[in-house]
Amino acid sequence: MTLLEVNNLTVRFYTAEGVVTAVDDLSFTIDRGEKFGIVGESGAGKSVSALSVLRLIENPGRIESGEILLDGENLLEMSDKEIRKVRGNRVSMIFQDAQTALNPVYTVGEQISEPIRHHLDYSESEAKERAIELLDTVGIPDPQTRYSDYPHEFSGGMQQRAVIAMALSCDPDLLIADEPTTALDVMTEAKILNELDRLAEEFDTAVQLITHDLGVIAEVCDHVMVMYAGQPVETASVDDLFYDPKHPYTVGLMASIPRIGAGDTRLQTIPGVMPDLIDVPTGCTFHPRCPYAEDVCTQKEPGLVDPATGTEVGADADRGASCLAYTGDLANDLTFDVTVGDAGQSVGGESDD
Amino acid sequence: MSLRRYIIRRILVSIPVLFGVSVITFGLVHLTPGDIVDLMIGQNPDLQPGEAERLRREFGLDQPVYVQYFDWITNALQGDLGPSFSQGPETSTLLVSRLPETIALGLFGWVFAMVIAIPGGIYAAIRRGRLGDDVSRFVALAGISIPNFWLGLMLIAIFAARFGWFPVLDPQTDLLSREMLWWLILPGIAVGTASSASLMRIMRTTMAEELNKEYVTAARAKGLPERTIILKHVLRNSLISVVTVAAFITAGIVSGSVVIEVVFGWPGLGQLLIDVIHMRDVNVIMAITLFVGVAIVIANLFADIVYALLDPRIRDDY
Numbered sequence: 286m287t288l289l290e291v292n293n294l295t296v297r298f299y300t301a302e303g304v305v306t307a308v309d310d311l312s313f314t315i316d317r318g319e320k321f322g323i324v325g326e327s328g329a330g331k332s333v334s335a336l337s338v339l340r341l342i343e344n345p346g347r348i349e350s351g352e353i354l355l356d357g358e359n360l361l362e363m364s365d366k367e368i369r370k371v372r373g374n375r376v377s378m379i380f381q382d383a384q385t386a387l388n389p390v391y392t393v394g395e396q397i398s399e400p401i402r403h404h405l406d407y408s409e410s411e412a413k414e415r416a417i418e419l420l421d422t423v424g425i426p427d428p429q430t431r432y433s434d435y436p437h438e439f440s441g442g443m444q445q446r447a448v449i450a451m452a453l454s455c456d457p458d459l460l461i462a463d464e465p466t467t468a469l470d471v472m473t474e475a476k477i478l479n480e481l482d483r484l485a486e487e488f489d490t491a492v493q494l495i496t497h498d499l500g501v502i503a504e505v506c507d508h509v510m511v512m513y514a515g516q517p518v519e520t521a522s523v524d525d526l527f528y529d530p531k532h533p534y535t536v537g538l539m540a541s542i543p544r545i546g547a548g549d550t551r552l553q554t555i556p557g558v559m560p561d562l563i564d565v566p567t568g569c570t571f572h573p574r575c576p577y578a579e580d581v582c583t584q585k586e587p588g589l590v591d592p593a594t595g596t597e598v599g600a601d602a603d604r605g606a607s608c609l610a611y612t613g614d615l616a617n618d619l620t621f622d623v624t625v626g627d628a629g630q631s632v633g634g635e636s637d638d
Numbered sequence: 639m640s641l642r643r644y645i646i647r648r649i650l651v652s653i654p655v656l657f658g659v660s661v662i663t664f665g666l667v668h669l670t671p672g673d674i675v676d677l678m679i680g681q682n683p684d685l686q687p688g689e690a691e692r693l694r695r696e697f698g699l700d701q702p703v704y705v706q707y708f709d710w711i712t713n714a715l716q717g718d719l720g721p722s723f724s725q726g727p728e729t730s731t732l733l734v735s736r737l738p739e740t741i742a743l744g745l746f747g748w749v750f751a752m753v754i755a756i757p758g759g760i761y762a763a764i765r766r767g768r769l770g771d772d773v774s775r776f777v778a779l780a781g782i783s784i785p786n787f788w789l790g791l792m793l794i795a796i797f798a799a800r801f802g803w804f805p806v807l808d809p810q811t812d813l814l815s816r817e818m819l820w821w822l823i824l825p826g827i828a829v830g831t832a833s834s835a836s837l838m839r840i841m842r843t844t845m846a847e848e849l850n851k852e853y854v855t856a857a858r859a860k861g862l863p864e865r866t867i868i869l870k871h872v873l874r875n876s877l878i879s880v881v882t883v884a885a886f887i888t889a890g891i892v893s894g895s896v897v898i899e900v901v902f903g904w905p906g907l908g909q910l911l912i913d914v915i916h917m918r919d920v921n922v923i924m925a926i927t928l929f930v931g932v933a934i935v936i937a938n939l940f941a942d943i944v945y946a947l948l949d950p951r952i953r954d955d956y
Contacts, residue, residue, distance in 0.1 A: 336855075339858075339859055341855055341858055341859060343855075369861045369862070369863060370861065371861070372858065372859055372860060372861035373859060373860035373861035373862075374861055377859065377860070378856070378859040380852060380855070380856055380859075382852065385851065385852040385853060386852050386853055386855075386856040387853060387856070388853040388856075388857070388871050388875070389853075389875070389949070389950070389951060390874050390875055390878075390948060390949055390950060391871070391874075399860060399862065400860040400861060400862070403860070403861060403862060404861060435950040435951070437950070437951050448856075451860070
């Protein structure tokens with residue numbers, strides 16, 4: 286069942302240097318309880334797409350067009366009061382750096398109780414009780430005393446657990462996690478991801494996980510959307526994406542995951558940098574960096590198509606890639622091979638030995 | 639909580655500061671050419687040279703400066719601030735009689751500064767980049783630029799002389815009367831305006847900076863109303879730096895009130911200070927200067943305590 290449906294979302298930032306189209310005609314859907322990953326480089330529009338869902342885009346950014354339907358209700362048409370009832374309640378968010386997402390001058394407990402009192406109309410003591418339970422659920426030892434601690438008295442991993450507790454406090458339908466483990470060390474990252482996975486099941490919450498790390502996607506997600514320059518370039522189930530990537534950019538991303546035991550002495554990278562979003566390349570935005578690019582790529586903009594049939598697919602497609610190779614516009618075939626090491630183990634991630 | 643230990647430590651640290659202030663002030667008064675006896679001779683040409691010597695000896699002015707200082711500080715530490723050469727009564731009596739007026743004026747000016755600066759700064763921060771912010775910037779710039787004595791004169795000219803809303807002459811009633819508040823308004827505004835203006839800019843800048851922090855976005859993502867976010871989350875963080883500056887402006891308010899007391903004929907320490915500086919009345923000068931020093935030390939101490947109350951991270955450093 287569809288929980289979130291984003292249709293043709295366009296977000297622009299009106300900066301002094303020019304107009305940046307951070308998210309360009311983006312569509313995707315998330316089902317109830319689904320773990321949906323969005324992956325891409327910095328500046329691909331991942332965070333902007335996440336913040337848009339809660340309408341937290343700030344000046345000079347503006348949501349230009351599109352609709353964001355939560356259970357069929359358009360969040361973009363809601364009044365400020367109505368959207369505030371959604372935030373932290375039906376849709377909540379985990380931020381990249383828990384240390385900066387927590388207010389340094391209030392106790393962790395207070396910050397967790399706050400939305401509980403606000404959205405669920407709990408009394409002071411009921412909210413405290415629930416907050417302590419939540420701290421316990423996210424694995425903070427001695428939650429009774431820890432409730433009254435200030436953020437700076439928590440370690441990085443515990444801060445992120447507290448932020449997760451805060452996000453889960455009102456039992457949301459959708460949890461948006463924007464690079465939730467980027468600020469953490471690898472060991473803590475693995476623990477937090479496991480926790481997130483477990484809690485999403487326990488609270489029966491859909492997760493929109495945003496990351497630049499394919500390993501994190503492999504760990505948690507069911508379905509993935511790869512973004513490049515504000516647009517989706519590939520959408521697939523996690524298995525399909527890792528075993529059978531269809532877009533040259535996805536392949537490049539995967540090749541750039543360092544693997545222990547691989548014979549290469551050099552880290553594979555995708556040449557070039559993401560285009561300036563003020564002045565995006567014509568045609569396929571990836572063509573300046575694409576090893577398979579042909580003349581047609583500079584002129585014709587590829588849509589998201591089913592790679593098997595070449596027919597255009599919508600936001601809720603199970604499989605889609607936006608490359609002209611699948612619409613028969615390219616003279617040559619894409620020639621990459623995908624080699625997968627251990628069966629069942631996807632590339633990257635900390636579960637690899 | 640070892641807040642008490644912290645306070646005691648701060649008080650101990652301020653002792654050398656006050657000592658330094660006393661040495662410098664004492665030295666400066668003595669560097670100034672002429673002393674009280676010269677002034678007495680000037681006013682009273684009948685005094686014989688021998689008489690002058692006798693007076694100097696009586697006042698202890700014939701001793702080297704360091705001996706004079708040593709005598710002064712020994713007595714001061716025993717609570718004896720010495721006689722006033724020019725004013726008649728003992729220095730301490732003089733101080734006590736003028737102190738309440740000055741404290742009342744200073745406090746009023748300070749409260750006025752806060753009451754204008756904090757809401758004004760919040761408003762400007764919320765409206766940053768828009769008309770309200772520009773207006774507030776203009777008002778603040780004007781407030782900082784206008785000399786306080788001129789502002790005082792204008793306030794008198796307009797609100798006292800022209801409209802007659804406020805009394806002009808110095809108060810003859812008891813200090814703690816309701817009329818006192820009425821008299822305080824104009825000089826209080828004159829004293830507080832410049833501090834208020836600079837404080838308002840600092841409040842605005844700090845708050846604008848805080849508003850860009852991620853905890854604000856996180857608070858919005860929790861669905862809290864903007865009012866709660868500003869007045870609960872952002873305000874407390876912004877006040878941390880404002881409190882530090884609020885202590886600094888105490889110095890500005892004290893020095894500002896010297897001028898304002900003269901303009902308004904306010905019978906406080908400031909006016910007394912002007913009189914005794916003319917008379918090189920060293921004991922009274924020392925006493926007033928040290929009082930100002932103590933006031934600033936207390937203000938900073940108070941700021942540190944409030945600072946710790948606002949910010950739990952500071953508390954741990956005690």
